[in-house]
Amino acid sequence: MGLDSSRTQRETAKPSEDGHRSLRRDFPLEEAQKNYHTILEQQTARAEEELRRPALALFLSGLTAGLDVGFGPFAMAVNTTLFKGTLPDPVITLLNANLYSIGFVFVVLGYSALFTEQTASAVQPVLSRRASVGSLFRLWAIVLTANILGAALFSSFAAILGPALNVVEPRVLGEIAHRMVAKPWWVMLLSGVTAGWLMGLLAWLITAARDTTSQLICVWCCR
Numbered sequence: 001m002g003l004d005s006s007r008t009q010r011e012t013a014k015p016s017e018d019g020h021r022s023l024r025r026d027f028p029l030e031e032a033q034k035n036y037h038t039i040l041e042q043q044t045a046r047a048e049e050e051l052r053r054p055a056l057a058l059f060l061s062g063l064t065a066g067l068d069v070g071f072g073p074f075a076m077a078v079n080t081t082l083f084k085g086t087l088p089d090p091v092i093t094l095l096n097a098n099l100y101s102i103g104f105v106f107v108v109l110g111y112s113a114l115f116t117e118q119t120a121s122a123v124q125p126v127l128s129r130r131a132s133v134g135s136l137f138r139l140w141a142i143v144l145t146a147n148i149l150g151a152a153l154f155s156s157f158a159a160i161l162g163p164a165l166n167v168v169e170p171r172v173l174g175e176i177a178h179r180m181v182a183k184p185w186w187v188m189l190l191s192g193v194t195a196g197w198l199m200g201l202l203a204w205l206i207t208a209a210r211d212t213t214s215q216l217i218c219v220w221c222c223r
Contacts, residue, residue, distance in 0.1 A: 034208055040124070043207045048125040050113065051135045055142055058113060062143040065112035066150020072103035074158045077168045077176055084172075104219050108206060115144045120200030198222045 034042075050058070076096040083092055107114050122139055125131035162168025181188070202222040209215045 034210070039204065039208045043121055043203065044124040044128060044130070046207075047118075047121045047123075048130055050118070051122060051125055051131045051139055055138075058139060058142045059146045061111075061113040062115070062146025063150040063153075064110065065107050065114040065143075066147040066152075067154045068106035068110065068112060068150075069103035069114070069147075070151055070154030070158065071106060072100040073176060074154070074162065074168070075099040075102050077158070077162060077172045080172045080176070081167060081169045098220070101220050104202075105216060108202075108215055108219050109212070113143045113146070114199070115140065115147045116196050116199040117203050118143055119196050121203045 053061075076099050079095050079099055080092055083095075087095075104114075106112075107117075118139060122136055126133055126136050158168070159170070159173060162173070163170055183191075199222070202218060205218040205222070206215050209218055
């Protein structure tokens with residue numbers, strides 16, 4: 001009786017495993033666009049791998065992401081310093097809006113762990129019961145801590161090296177930081193919620209994209 005029950009369970013589980021394999025398959029020659037089953041399975045499988053990574057690997061990946069993201073504001077500071085008074089302010093603002101995406105391009109192409117991206121994608125394995133809630137909180141805690149530390153390290157590096165190379169004025173760094181925090185608390189809260197939603201959308205679009213060029217366009221549009 002026990003053997004029959006075990007055999008039945010294996011037979012029942014087999015279609016599910018076959019289904020997962022079929023969802024992972026992608027047909028670039030037959031289909032111009034991935035179907036949503038393929039996108040969801042690919043994104044969930046990648047998130048599941050992230051949840052299973054060792055703590056040190058997660059920390060180093062998160063630290064890298066925190067360092068990478070800093071290149072965007074640093075490029076904004078360099079642009080503002082070099083072209084302030086030469087280009088009209090609206091042009092500088094437009095250039096800065098595009099330069100801000102540089103750090104996220106590095107994160108996406110380097111597959112490093114950014115907390116705002118993990119807030120959406122890492123939940124999918126938990127909802128599908130392929131990972132535990134504890135592993136989700138573990139991922140969030142490690143990645144968020146590493147992101148903050150990486151950003152702090154890059155900020156210290158930029159504040160010292162930028163003025164030393166005469167490419168960034170210290171007051172410009174202060175102005176950029178002030179514009180980001182000199183807002184009411186509810187504006188920053190809603191801005192954070194919107195940014196998190198966009199990062200979740202970005203993670204989906206990057207998975208849906210078939211090539212690097214498409215991924216870069218997705219990053220630029222969402223940031």
